[in-house]
Amino acid sequence: MHVVAWLNRLWRLLMTGFCFTLFGLGGLLLSLVWFNLLLLIVRDKNRRRRLARRSISASFRFFLAVAKGVGVLDYHIHGADILRSERSCLVVANHPTLIDYVLLASVMPETDCLVKGALLKNPFVSGVIRAADYLVNSEADRLLVQSQTRLAQGDTLLIFPEGTRTRPGEEMTLQRGAANIAVRCCSDLRIVTIRCSEHLLDKQSKWYNVPPTKPLFEVTAGQRVQIEHFYQANLQEPALAARQLNRHLLMQLQTVGNTFRTQ
DSSP states (O other): OHHHHHHHHHHHHHHHHHHHHHHHHHHHHIIIIIHHHHHHHOOOHHHHHHHHHHHHHHHHHHHHHHHHHTTSOEEEEETHHHHHHOOSEEEEEOOOSTTHHHHHHHHOTTOEEEEOGGGGGOTTTHHHHHHHTOEETTOHHHHHHHHHHHHHTTOEEEEOTTSSOOOTTSOOOOOSHHHHHHHHTTOEEEEEEEEESSOOSSTTOOTTOOOSSOOEEEEEEEEEEOGGGTOOTTTSOHHHHHHHHHHHHHHHHHHHHHHHHTO
16 A cells, blocks of 8 residues: 555656646747737727637636646635636635645636746746736836726626735735725625645645545535625725725635634
8 A cells, every 4th residue: 555655646746747748848938939920910909809818818728627627636616607607807816835726727718817927937827827818016107097997898807815825834814906996996896715635736836746535626606795894985985995805805804714724
């Protein structure tokens, strides 16, 4: 039994390396070939952006199918239809692992995303970010106006309010960006929780730190928070409403963080 378990873990280590290579090469191919082709043949910017996002979503579904097929991981997305049909809403999720965005975008083919400005310097993902026209958090002076415009036209905006992956064993903290956008754009929020049964691809793990057993990722679409329960224009101070909303989001997401840390 020990030999079988050792061989299983070795196989998952090798296949994890293969999946990382596949992901990196896929990002480069999309950036260098497909997105440049879209730039040449699709003149309408909105249609080009929509096609780019659908392409990203399809490539993520393929990547997850490969990772599951070779035994690297398993995953279940509860409420995928809810996420797929969501419109004019912020989607707010906890961030335990490196592939949380991949899991969510795989079932949300037209979602927008708020990303770190530093990722524009990453050759594997910078082309993806530009082609999908994702919002960049370093452009603070334009961020609120852009968010309002996109939410008004029916986009969903995916945000990880922790700002970085959860640190196992530490208290969860949220930046106030998601709450501020929700309040100032009068947008509802959909809370999404992500759990991983093992420590894999978290803040304190390297890609080669393969757990003893195959990890299971569970993504759950939770409640839709109505913004009017926290903010009514002309009756409340936006900054105070954002703080109250941020506390509510922390309470909802912290439970998942505590569960993750005890595993």
